[in-house]
Amino acid sequence: MIVHQAYRFALDPTPAQARALSARCGAARFAFNWGLALVKAVMNQREAEASYGVAPEDLTPAMHWSLPALRRRWNQAKGEVAPWWAECSKEAYSGGLDRLARALKNWSDSRTGKRAGPVVRFPRFKSKRRARRSCRFTTGGIRVEPDRHHVTLPKLGRIRTHESTRKLARRIEAGTARVMAATVCFEAGRWFCSFTCEVERNDQPPARPDAVVGVDLGVAHLAVVSQPLPGGTDAAGFVPNPKHLVRGSAALRGACRTVSRRRGPDRRTDTQPSKRWERANQRRNRIHHRIANLRRDGLHKLTTALAAEFGTIVVEDLNVAGMLRNRRLARAIADTGLAQIRCQLAYKTRWRGTWLIVADRWFPSSKTCSECGVVKVKLPLRVRVFTCESCGLRSDRDLNAARNLAALALRSTTGTGEAGDLEPQGSNGRGADRKTHSTWAGGDEAFTSHRATGSDEDRTTGNSVLPQRCYPDMVCR
Ligand SMILES: [Zn+2]
Structure with missing residues (x-):
């Protein structure tokens, strides 16, 4: 594959190479800003002319903002606007203009409705101080x-x-x-x-190709897996939440205090940061980075272990962005990196030619009894133990949810749902052009198959199995 x-x-x-690298990045930023200023000037000019009643055919010609067009304009102008251009390779300027072309295209596509997802704003100038x-x-x-x-x-x-x-x-x-x-x-x-x-890539198939596992993600435990995974989870299938940010917060607090007590930059008074402030700030940044690295490492180990063991993995479609809007939970959720897990599982299962099933957002995985299938109307978040009134099952809330997710996969594979197309990746390889998912309003499970069939293409099918939010006919195995 x-x-x-x-x-x-x-x-x-x-040090000389670091300066040269910095110069390349500055050159890319310069070209980006130059192109953006030009595009804006032409747009404003046309707008002003139109407001004076100039006929559309007499307006200043509109500017093309494709990369070749921008590059042509740059090559004409560079001798004047950047006489030092020969110091950096042309790749640097071209890279900056490429970013501008993409940014303008994204803005334009978003405005005309060609691009799904959040609204993309018009690109802004990159600041020398703040730009990456x-x-x-x-x-x-x-x-x-x-x-x-x-x-x-x-x-x-x-x-x-x-x-x-x-x-x-x-x-x-x-x-x-x-x-x-x-x-x-x-x-x-x-x-x-x-x-x-x-x-x-020729990744090994998983150790248990026929095994199905449900993975319930959360904050109390990072993940609860319906079958224990040696090396990945404990004997009951729980993956503890490492809470890297909480663990690092004492060190971070100390570092932040030190920074605040030194003379930092201030634009209002045009104060330059002191050397001691810069050192303290570097120390603080390093702690932040260490926390992020630890989190990333843990998530990669977990998702690799899952993908290497099971042939089918079922996760929930979590609305992580929405959950982050809860100001009481946002920090704890952001500290887990829930969205990353699904993202990593998506490509790691594809590499191994296994299945990743994403349960519908409204699938009541927590409220359903994994033993008899009765669905509760309400189950507040504080209730950590699931107790079934009909069959007397007592189980950890999240473990019950994970088992329900696993059961969903077994039903999905035997279901006779309609097939639709579901493309998980953006078509341009960067995942930027989002496609509207074909999960229709009735609700269904995104059934993503990654079973390699010799070709490079990942075959994907959508499988509508169950009506949404109503599970009277829920059948347990
Ligand atoms: Zn029950």
Whole structure:
């Protein structure tokens, strides 16, 4: 299976190389801002002319904002607006203009209804102070050196990596990966290089291809799995919530206090930050990054373990963005990274050719008895133990939910629902162009099959199985 995958390595550039990397990112930002100013000027000019009653055919011609058009305009103007342009490779300017072209397209598509999802605003100028320093290279000498501790970037030359590049280098040597682009960015006081690769993956099938597992995600426990997974969960199937932010909060509090007691930047009084403030701020940023890294590591280990063991995984379609709007729960939910789990399971099951079933948002996984199938009308969140009045089942609330999710999969596979198309990924490979899901209003389960059939394409089917919110005929196995 050919997939697009990123390999990201921390860099250890020399001071001169770090300056050069910074210059590339600044050049990309400059080109972005220049193009945006031009587009805005033309738009405003046309608007003003129209308000004076100029006929539409006599208006200043509209500007094309495709990448080739922007690049042509840049090449005409660069001698005047940026006489220093030769200091950086043309890739840097092109990368900035590419970002502008995409931003304008997203805005325009969002306005005309071609793009689903949240409204995309008109792009804004990138500030020198606040913009993320990042720059993309798509052509030229982009290489991972065979010594596994250096990468080569166009015009920048060999840069030492902080960590070994063997994961990618091995694949390149074996001919199963091809580097398509490289992006450098500056994060938490360190430079990173991310390679976009086309990778030929041949992942092992899961250990138990016929096993079905339901995964209930939450805050009390990070995940509750309907069958225990050695190494991933405890004996009952619980994955504790590591609460990285809570654990790191004492250190963070101390670091924040130190920062607040030193002289920081202030735009109102034009105060430059002191060296001591900068050091303290760096320390604080490092703690934040450590927390994020720990969280990411834990989630990857969990999802990899699940995908490696079970042939079918059932999760709920959680409205994480909506849950984050609850100001009492937002921090605890954000600390778990619930949305990441589903995202990672989606591509990890695809790599292994297994199934990921996403239960409908309104599927009453918690309120249903996993033994006899009776659905409760109400079950407040504080009730942690599910007690069934009809069959007397007493079970942990989340474990009961996980079992219901697993049972849903067994029903789905034997159901005779209508098939529809459900494309989980954006068509442009970046996931940016969202498609409206074909889960229709009646409610159904998004039944996403990733069983590889020899071709590169992931075959996906939608399977309507159950009516929504009404489960009188719920049958347990
Ligand atoms: Zn029951």
